[in-house]
Amino acid sequence: MSDTPILSTPDRLSRQSDKELAKLDLSFEFFPPKTDKMEARFWETLDRLAPLSPRFVSVTYGAGGTTRGRTTRMVSQIEKQTGVKAAAHLTCVGASKDEVNDVVRGYKDAGISRIVALRGDPPEGVGQPFQPHPEGYRSAAELVAGIRTIGSFDISVACYPEKHPQSPDWYAEFENLKRKIDAGASRAITQMFFDNELYFRYVDRARNAGVEAPIVAGIQPIHNFKQIASFAGKCGSSIPSWIAERFEGLEDDPETHALVAAAVAAEQVTELVDRGVTEFHFYTMNRSPLVYALARLLGRRPEISRG
Structure with missing residues (x-):
């Protein structure tokens, strides 16, 4: 990001008309709740964000498919309850092709038409070496191709502005991305990044490298700096020192932390819009206030029609 002060944000966005800002495509990512209390918060968050007319919302799929059942249930409920298109995440970790294909057919039978296809992380967690199932898909590209044989799904895949931690070099990184797109993916969504120049x-x-598909900016609002910094380190995303300095000493000051988080995220997204970015995917962490504020900042209003 540039050093432009956050106070300049309204002026920067004022150059975009409401009609132009309404054309921005937003999507929101959730994780499946583990308890009744977390599920109540999930629906509260979704009910707050759904009126902003996202292109879709997605629900993640735990390491090794540990949340498979909850993911399917939540995604199938979302469109019925809110009218918003929903995408189910899917990985090929720890499962045979037949098992994964059964999940895809289950999605199809449930009326789910969008999938976020990922190679996935092993049950041990992010950053651990990937070991394909002996009878399973060996990569996200193979997974995308397999999904395509079952149904006409809208498929999103992942990409990594700082290179996947297990990619040997940039050539391999983009060859892998090309394989995923060529296999039938409609778009790539980036891993979180905090320096726009990297994007x-x-x-x-x-x-x-010949990749023409949309590359959607994946935005992670910093709801909890310590938590996000830890996860970013595991998945190969760096946090600039100037951002870390802004959050320094705020561990026990949630109100100031929230204000700083809003300023940092607002600066990032407004600079991206200013430079022509029109598609955003927000990692919500199942929390609505900061993401809702960012969507409003980007001109999205509940009353704006997407038709």
Whole structure:
């Protein structure tokens, strides 16, 4: 991100008309709740964000498929309850092709038409070596191709502005992305990033490598700096020192932490819009206030029609 002060944000966005801002495509990512209390918060968050007319909302799939049943149930309920299109995450970790294909057919039978297809992390967690099932899909590209044989799904895949931690080099990184797109993916959604130059550099490299599919900016609002910094480190995303300094000493000051988080996220997304980015995927952590505020900042209003 640039050093432009956050106070300039309204002026920067004022150059975009409400009609232009309404054309931005937003999507929101959730994780399946584990308890009744968490499920209540999930629906509260979704009910707050659904009126913003996202392109879709997605529900994650736990390491090794540990949340498979909950993911299917939540996704199948979302469209019925809110009218918003929903995407189910799917990985190929710890399962044979037949088992994964059964899940895909279950999605199809449940009326789910969107899938976020990921190779996935092993049950041991993010950053651990991937070991394909002896009879399973060996990569996300193979998974996408397999999904395509079962139904006409809208498929999103992941991409990594700072390179996947297990990619040996950038050539391998973009060859893998190309395979996923060529197999039938409609778009790639980036891993979280906090330096916009990394995103723009990645998009330029992808285009030079022959990737023409949309590369959606994946935005992680910093609801909890310690938690996000830990996860970012495991998945290979760096946090600039100037961001870390803004959160320093705020562990026991949630109100100031929330204000700083809003300022940091607002600065990031407004700069992206200012430079022509039109598609955003927000990692909500099942919390609505900061994501809702960012969507409003981007011009999305509940009353705006997407038709």
